[in-house]
Amino acid sequence: EDMESQDSGAPGLHGIHVLVIEDSPGTLDMLTALLRLEGAVAVGVANGRDALSALRAHDFDVVMSDLGLPDIPGDVLIRTILDRARRPPHVIVITGDSGPALIRAKAAGASVIFAKPCDWAQIVTYLNDLGLAAVA
Numbered sequence: 001e002d003m004e005s006q007d008s009g010a011p012g013l014h015g016i017h018v019l020v021i022e023d024s025p026g027t028l029d030m031l032t033a034l035l036r037l038e039g040a041v042a043v044g045v046a047n048g049r050d051a052l053s054a055l056r057a058h059d060f061d062v063v064m065s066d067l068g069l070p071d072i073p074g075d076v077l078i079r080t081i082l083d084r085a086r087r088p089p090h091v092i093v094i095t096g097d098s099g100p101a102l103i104r105a106k107a108a109g110a111s112v113i114f115a116k117p118c119d120w121a122q123i124v125t126y127l128n129d130l131g132l133a134a135v136a
Contacts, residue, residue: 013127014039015134017058019089021051021065021077031064031094038124039133048072048080055081060089061132067095067105075104082109090130094118 018040022028028044035042043058045051048071051063063081067074074093082088093105096116105113114123 012038012124013133016040016062016127016132017060018042018062018064018127019051019054019058019060020044021046021048021063021069022094023047023066023068023070027066034120038127040127046070048077051077052080052084055085059085059087062092062127062130063089064092064094067093067097067101073104074101075108078105078108078110090132092123092126094123 013035016039018035020028020031020035020042022031022044023046025046028046032042032044043054043060045054048069051065055063065074065077069077072080074095078091078093081091090111091109093102093110093113094116095101095105095113098115102113112126
Protein backbone atom coordinates (compact mmCIF):
# COMPACT_ATOMS: atom_id res chain seq x y z
CA GLU A 1 0.00 0.00 0.00
CA ASP A 2 2.80 2.41 0.94
CA MET A 3 4.62 1.66 -2.31
CA GLU A 4 1.60 2.64 -4.38
CA SER A 5 1.04 5.95 -2.63
CA GLN A 6 4.74 6.76 -3.04
CA ASP A 7 4.61 6.02 -6.76
CA SER A 8 1.62 8.25 -7.40
CA GLY A 9 3.30 11.04 -5.43
CA ALA A 10 6.46 10.87 -7.56
CA PRO A 11 5.57 11.52 -11.20
CA GLY A 12 7.52 9.46 -13.69
CA LEU A 13 8.86 12.40 -15.70
CA HIS A 14 10.12 14.38 -12.71
CA GLY A 15 12.68 16.98 -13.73
CA ILE A 16 12.70 16.20 -17.46
CA HIS A 17 12.86 19.41 -19.51
CA VAL A 18 10.57 19.26 -22.54
CA LEU A 19 10.11 21.85 -25.28
CA VAL A 20 6.73 21.51 -27.02
CA ILE A 21 6.41 23.08 -30.49
CA GLU A 22 2.82 23.18 -31.74
CA ASP A 23 1.00 25.92 -33.66
CA SER A 24 -2.49 24.98 -32.47
CA PRO A 25 -2.99 26.83 -29.14
CA GLY A 26 -5.41 24.25 -27.72
CA THR A 27 -3.10 21.33 -28.46
CA LEU A 28 -0.07 23.24 -27.17
CA ASP A 29 -1.81 24.03 -23.86
CA MET A 30 -3.00 20.45 -23.48
CA LEU A 31 0.41 18.89 -24.12
CA THR A 32 2.26 21.24 -21.76
CA ALA A 33 -0.38 20.71 -19.04
CA LEU A 34 -0.22 16.92 -19.39
CA LEU A 35 3.58 16.94 -19.26
CA ARG A 36 3.53 19.08 -16.10
CA LEU A 37 1.06 16.67 -14.49
CA GLU A 38 3.59 13.92 -15.13
CA GLY A 39 6.26 15.97 -13.37
CA ALA A 40 8.09 17.36 -16.40
CA VAL A 41 9.26 20.95 -16.81
CA ALA A 42 7.43 21.89 -20.01
CA VAL A 43 7.87 24.99 -22.17
CA GLY A 44 5.49 25.58 -25.06
CA VAL A 45 6.12 27.60 -28.23
CA ALA A 46 3.98 28.06 -31.35
CA ASN A 47 6.58 28.20 -34.13
CA GLY A 48 10.08 27.27 -35.20
CA ARG A 49 11.64 30.68 -34.56
CA ASP A 50 10.49 30.70 -30.93
CA ALA A 51 11.67 27.10 -30.58
CA LEU A 52 15.18 27.99 -31.72
CA SER A 53 15.40 30.96 -29.34
CA ALA A 54 14.16 28.78 -26.44
CA LEU A 55 16.85 26.22 -27.31
CA ARG A 56 19.51 28.92 -27.34
CA ALA A 57 18.49 29.91 -23.81
CA HIS A 58 18.06 26.42 -22.28
CA ASP A 59 19.04 22.80 -22.69
CA PHE A 60 16.06 20.48 -23.19
CA ASP A 61 16.08 16.70 -22.73
CA VAL A 62 13.20 16.24 -25.15
CA VAL A 63 11.73 18.28 -27.99
CA MET A 64 8.16 17.39 -28.92
CA SER A 65 7.18 18.93 -32.24
CA ASP A 66 4.43 19.09 -34.79
CA LEU A 67 5.66 18.98 -38.40
CA GLY A 68 3.20 21.47 -39.88
CA LEU A 69 4.52 24.70 -38.40
CA PRO A 70 3.77 28.13 -39.88
CA ASP A 71 7.34 29.27 -40.43
CA ILE A 72 9.88 26.42 -40.70
CA PRO A 73 9.27 22.97 -42.24
CA GLY A 74 9.34 20.32 -39.49
CA ASP A 75 12.25 18.34 -40.92
CA VAL A 76 14.36 21.49 -41.36
CA LEU A 77 13.61 22.51 -37.77
CA ILE A 78 14.56 19.06 -36.42
CA ARG A 79 17.85 19.08 -38.30
CA THR A 80 18.62 22.63 -37.11
CA ILE A 81 17.83 21.74 -33.49
CA LEU A 82 20.07 18.68 -33.55
CA ASP A 83 22.90 20.54 -35.29
CA ARG A 84 22.90 23.46 -32.86
CA ALA A 85 22.19 21.81 -29.52
CA ARG A 86 24.97 21.57 -26.98
CA ARG A 87 23.31 18.34 -25.84
CA PRO A 88 21.15 16.96 -28.65
CA PRO A 89 17.64 16.29 -27.28
CA HIS A 90 15.41 13.33 -28.07
CA VAL A 91 13.04 14.56 -30.77
CA ILE A 92 9.46 13.32 -30.65
CA VAL A 93 7.20 14.19 -33.56
CA ILE A 94 3.44 14.37 -33.04
CA THR A 95 1.73 14.93 -36.35
CA GLY A 96 -1.35 14.49 -38.46
CA ASP A 97 0.89 14.35 -41.55
CA SER A 98 1.64 11.10 -43.32
CA GLY A 99 3.88 9.72 -46.05
CA PRO A 100 6.80 11.82 -47.27
CA ALA A 101 6.71 14.25 -44.32
CA LEU A 102 7.26 11.37 -41.89
CA ILE A 103 10.11 9.94 -43.94
CA ARG A 104 11.77 13.38 -43.99
CA ALA A 105 11.29 13.78 -40.23
CA LYS A 106 12.93 10.41 -39.54
CA ALA A 107 15.78 11.24 -41.92
CA ALA A 108 16.27 14.58 -40.13
CA GLY A 109 16.80 12.76 -36.84
CA ALA A 110 13.41 12.37 -35.13
CA SER A 111 13.62 9.63 -32.48
CA VAL A 112 9.98 8.61 -32.76
CA ILE A 113 6.79 9.70 -34.53
CA PHE A 114 3.31 9.57 -33.01
CA ALA A 115 0.32 10.04 -35.31
CA LYS A 116 -2.52 12.37 -34.28
CA PRO A 117 -4.86 11.72 -32.61
CA CYS A 118 -2.24 10.20 -30.35
CA ASP A 119 -2.44 8.00 -27.33
CA TRP A 120 -1.08 10.03 -24.41
CA ALA A 121 -0.29 6.88 -22.40
CA GLN A 122 1.99 5.67 -25.22
CA ILE A 123 3.87 8.95 -25.24
CA VAL A 124 4.34 8.88 -21.46
CA THR A 125 5.57 5.29 -21.64
CA TYR A 126 8.06 6.27 -24.33
CA LEU A 127 9.31 9.22 -22.23
CA ASN A 128 9.58 7.04 -19.12
CA ASP A 129 11.54 4.44 -21.07
CA LEU A 130 14.14 7.08 -21.99
CA GLY A 131 15.14 6.98 -18.32
CA LEU A 132 15.80 10.73 -18.07
CA ALA A 133 13.84 11.44 -14.90
CA ALA A 134 15.68 12.85 -11.93
CA VAL A 135 16.24 10.11 -9.38
CA ALA A 136 14.89 11.25 -6.03
